[in-house]
Amino acid sequence: MNWSFVIANAITLACIYGTLAIGISLTWSSLGLINMAYGFIFALSGYGAWLASQHIGPYTPVVMMAGILTGVLGGVFVNALAFIPIHDKPNYQLRGLIATLAISLVGNQVLLWSFGPRAKSLPQLFGAGSVNILGVVMTADKIGASISAVVLLTLVLMWMRSSRRGLEIRAMMMNPHAASIVGIGVRQTSFSVMALTGGLAGLASVLLAQTYYVAPFSGITPMVKGLSIALMGGLGSVPGAVIGAVILGTNEAFTSTLLGGQYVLITQFLLIILILLIRPRGIAGILDKAREA
Amino acid sequence: MSRTWIDPLSGFEPEKAPREVATNDYLSPQTTWNETTRFKPKMYKVGRLNFFYKWPGHGGHLWSRTRYWPTRRRVLNIGGTYNQKTMRREKTILDKRPIWWTIAFAAFLLMPFAVPGDLWNTVMTAAAVFGIYAAVNLCWMLIIGTAGIYSLASYAVVGAAAYGATYIAILTGIPWWMLPLAGAAIGLVFGVIIALPAMRLDGFYYALLTLGVVELGRVYVIQSRVFGSATGGLYGAPSYLPDDLSQQDQLLYGYYASLLVMVAALFLYRFVNGKRLGRVLRMAPEKKEAFAEACGVDYRRARVSVFLLSSTAIGAIGGFYASHFGGASPNLFSFDTLLLALAMLVIGGIGRSEGAVAGTAIVVFIDRVLIDWGPLRFVLIGLIMLLVVLFLRDGLFGIKPQFRAWRDKKKSERRATRAEKGGEMLPEEATETENKDEIYYRRFDKMQRDFIKRLVTNEIIEEHRSRPLGQHSEALDRLLIYFRRQGQVDKYAILVTEEFKAYRIVALSGHRGTAPRVVEDKVYLNPNEAYHALFLRRVQDLLET
Numbered sequence: 001m002n003w004s005f006v007i008a009n010a011i012t013l014a015c016i017y018g019t020l021a022i023g024i025s026l027t028w029s030s031l032g033l034i035n036m037a038y039g040f041i042f043a044l045s046g047y048g049a050w051l052a053s054q055h056i057g058p059y060t061p062v063v064m065m066a067g068i069l070t071g072v073l074g075g076v077f078v079n080a081l082a083f084i085p086i087h088d089k090p091n092y093q094l095r096g097l098i099a100t101l102a103i104s105l106v107g108n109q110v111l112l113w114s115f116g117p118r119a120k121s122l123p124q125l126f127g128a129g130s131v132n133i134l135g136v137v138m139t140a141d142k143i144g145a146s147i148s149a150v151v152l153l154t155l156v157l158m159w160m161r162s163s164r165r166g167l168e169i170r171a172m173m174m175n176p177h178a179a180s181i182v183g184i185g186v187r188q189t190s191f192s193v194m195a196l197t198g199g200l201a202g203l204a205s206v207l208l209a210q211t212y213y214v215a216p217f218s219g220i221t222p223m224v225k226g227l228s229i230a231l232m233g234g235l236g237s238v239p240g241a242v243i244g245a246v247i248l249g250t251n252e253a254f255t256s257t258l259l260g261g262q263y264v265l266i267t268q269f270l271l272i273i274l275i276l277l278i279r280p281r282g283i284a285g286i287l288d289k290a291r292e293a
Numbered sequence: 294m295s296r297t298w299i300d301p302l303s304g305f306e307p308e309k310a311p312r313e314v315a316t317n318d319y320l321s322p323q324t325t326w327n328e329t330t331r332f333k334p335k336m337y338k339v340g341r342l343n344f345f346y347k348w349p350g351h352g353g354h355l356w357s358r359t360r361y362w363p364t365r366r367r368v369l370n371i372g373g374t375y376n377q378k379t380m381r382r383e384k385t386i387l388d389k390r391p392i393w394w395t396i397a398f399a400a401f402l403l404m405p406f407a408v409p410g411d412l413w414n415t416v417m418t419a420a421a422v423f424g425i426y427a428a429v430n431l432c433w434m435l436i437i438g439t440a441g442i443y444s445l446a447s448y449a450v451v452g453a454a455a456y457g458a459t460y461i462a463i464l465t466g467i468p469w470w471m472l473p474l475a476g477a478a479i480g481l482v483f484g485v486i487i488a489l490p491a492m493r494l495d496g497f498y499y500a501l502l503t504l505g506v507v508e509l510g511r512v513y514v515i516q517s518r519v520f521g522s523a524t525g526g527l528y529g530a531p532s533y534l535p536d537d538l539s540q541q542d543q544l545l546y547g548y549y550a551s552l553l554v555m556v557a558a559l560f561l562y563r564f565v566n567g568k569r570l571g572r573v574l575r576m577a578p579e580k581k582e583a584f585a586e587a588c589g590v591d592y593r594r595a596r597v598s599v600f601l602l603s604s605t606a607i608g609a610i611g612g613f614y615a616s617h618f619g620g621a622s623p624n625l626f627s628f629d630t631l632l633l634a635l636a637m638l639v640i641g642g643i644g645r646s647e648g649a650v651a652g653t654a655i656v657v658f659i660d661r662v663l664i665d666w667g668p669l670r671f672v673l674i675g676l677i678m679l680l681v682v683l684f685l686r687d688g689l690f691g692i693k694p695q696f697r698a699w700r701d702k703k704k705s706e707r708r709a710t711r712a713e714k715g716g717e718m719l720p721e722e723a724t725e726t727e728n729k730d731e732i733y734y735r736r737f738d739k740m741q742r743d744f745i746k747r748l749v750t751n752e753i754i755e756e757h758r759s760r761p762l763g764q765h766s767e768a769l770d771r772l773l774i775y776f777r778r779q780g781q782v783d784k785y786a787i788l789v790t791e792e793f794k795a796y797r798i799v800a801l802s803g804h805r806g807t808a809p810r811v812v813e814d815k816v817y818l819n820p821n822e823a824y825h826a827l828f829l830r831r832v833q834d835l836l837e838t
Binding site for chain 2: 028034082085091095098099101102103104106109110112217220227228231235262265268276277280
């Protein structure tokens with residue numbers, strides 16, 4: 001058994017899934033919306049990055065920026081369609097969930113229509129070399145993916161801690177009603193939240209493109225994984241999502257090495273069910289006082 | 294505008310020409326009252342009230358109603374009343390849904406004979422799928438609507454039961470009628486497994502978890518060699534159709550069989566949702582669980598029993614599915630199936646059986662009959678779903694109540710805009726006033742002032758100037774009578790400082806012993822001048838109010 005491979009895989013997967021999970025978690029806790037169109041945003045930004053690499057050039061910053069920007073656009077689009085019209089209507093949360101599902105249905109079909117069913121591949125972003133760190137062999141791709149995910153996530157979290165907009169978003173996460181009372185606009189904050197989370201999806205899409213490729217329906221599996229991690233960490237908690245990502249990444253790497261790839265989801269869901277049975281609100285479980293579901 | 298008024302007293306002096314004065318046209322004193330009290334809102338002829346056709350009926354038949362065994366229920370909920378105006382008995386069908394259901398069933402039964410020949414195979418295949426999906430959706434509706442558990446794993450249970458039943462059938466060679474039984478057992482086991490977390494998790498946590506379960510099932514089925522990862526599904530289940538049927542007859546029998554399954558699911562829906570379990574759960578909607586619990590309702594138990602019942606039923610339908618299609622395909626676990634099934638529920642409206650059936654019919658029609666459209670049909674379904682979710686609160690069958698609520702809202706908004714404040718007394722003032730006559734007096738007085746103001750014209754003033762005392766035209770008379778009737782407080786009066794030489798206008802205090810106050814410095818040389826000046830002051834005061 002190759003421990004270095006396991007650890008390298010675990011770290012990479014944890015970084016990327018953590019990005020997705022934090023996006024989903026943020027959306028839920030600040031807007032009360034479960035963004036089922038996250039997979040669509042993921043696939044869309046993959047195509048955005050692919051188009052950029054085809055038409056502008058296969059340079060790492062260009063491809064990455066294109067992916068993130070497409071993700072931002074996708075997030076804003078989903079927000080304008082599924083959050084703004086119904087966020088103050090009765091039965092909003094279920095309707096929001098279904099609206100995002102419908103967007104995902106339509107959007108995936110449109111992607112299939114316009115780009116065809118064949119998977120596209122992005123250029124290798126971080127070269128093809130490999131480095132040996134303390135006996136752990138890491139390919140450049142994995143190192144690049146992990147580092148860029150960590151750096152960008154740290155930047156986002158620092159922005160959330162220090163900027164005015166970040167303060168507004170955090171206020172919405174704590175108590176949306178009170179936030180609107182003190183003058184934080186629900187609609188305009190929702191746009192920034194969705195742009196942010198869309199950007200995170202775009203980033204994850206570009207980073208994961210080496211594993212999943214860019215295909216119309218490639219977003220669904222990562223979305224389900226991100227959802228599971230967010231769920232396990234406790235919807236609405238960033239540290240919880242990080243811990244959940246680490247646990248699930250480790251689990252995935254171990255299971256695929258020890259038992260085989262087809263058992264990954266089984267062990268994963270058994271783990272999640274186990275954790276949720278012990279802590280129904282996830283690992284962090286701060287949600288009881290954060291948002292009334 | 295003006296006409297001539299002839300002084301009637303001129304008749305006492307027939308030798309002189311009658312006195313003629315220009316005055317106003319006649320204005321009825323009712324005018325202002327009529328204008329104020331007129332019904333101004335715009336009325337529409339239709340759609341304001343629930344319209345019920347009144348059937349004739351005989352009082353003697355009041356108690357002999359058709360009831361169906363074994364219940365005491367009536368076929369139709371008919372309310373009987375006695376109309377005192379027509380002096381006849383009237384019957385009203387209060388709930389028309391049984392009629393619609395009957396019509397729908399008749400349509401379902403006769404549908405195979407009305408489909409055009411070139412489409413017949415496609416439509417009949419789709420119709421059989423519709424029956425099965427409608428049955429599954431009805432059971433799922435019990436879970437989501439009645440029990441309020443947001444489980445997305447219903448089609449995964451169908452898939453598990455279909456796979457399991459097919460597998461058992463291949464291994465042991467059981468006859469087809471054992472398949473639903475095996476499916477039901479598998480469904481029950483699955484239901485117990487899925488229901489375990491449902492007891493601790495709430496709402497969306499559970500929904501997301503079940504989504505994960507679906508994905509888990511899909512990946513497992515796709516990769517498992519036992520369940521036919523190579524052949525794209527597991528096939529070989531015995532069919533319930535006799536072997537010696539032509540293809541057309543097979544489709545026909547398949548359709549009627551799946552319709553039968555749908556009817557069975559409808560019965561299940563009726564007996565769970567409309568009986569004790571449904572009543573109990575209606576008592577404990579989301580966020581009101583604590584109240585229900587305090588009332589002694591064990592809603593958790595009710596929820597779990599509904600969940601297990603529905604899961605068992607879904608499993609049985611899964612067994613039937615295996616028998617109908619001869620096996621199971623991993624398609625049942627795919628995200629698209631889940632999406633389409635959710636679209637069926639949402640389009641019809643969550644929490645109603647007719648919503649499940651109608652939504653299934655719409656989606657299956659688009660998905661299975663309009664095959665030529667390609668991916669466009671998913672776009673169409675997605676768009677319908679999106680529009681329904683964005684604009685409708687409760688699906689297609691919720692349009693009527695939602696429209697009524699909207700119309701009532703608009704009605705009350707309009708009513709608020711046209712509410713006429715009396716202008717005489719503020720609401721707070723009115724509630725504080727002891728003497729309620731005062732309120733009505735002021736309202737009347739305002740209306741009268743409004744009328745009197747319209748009488749003030751140049752002709753009237755000229756008439757008064759020329760002759761302040763004596764007989765006046767009708768309009769001027771009304772004006773003067775109104776002025777004279779006012780209270781003593783601040784009423785204008787004429788003070789004679791020197792007879793035939795000097796007159797002044799004063800205002801009475803209204804209190805004995807308090808002298809009137811002087812209003813102006815001007816001194817009038819004769820009484821008529823003073824009368825007219827006083828009249829002008831009063832007119833001015835009137836017009837200013």
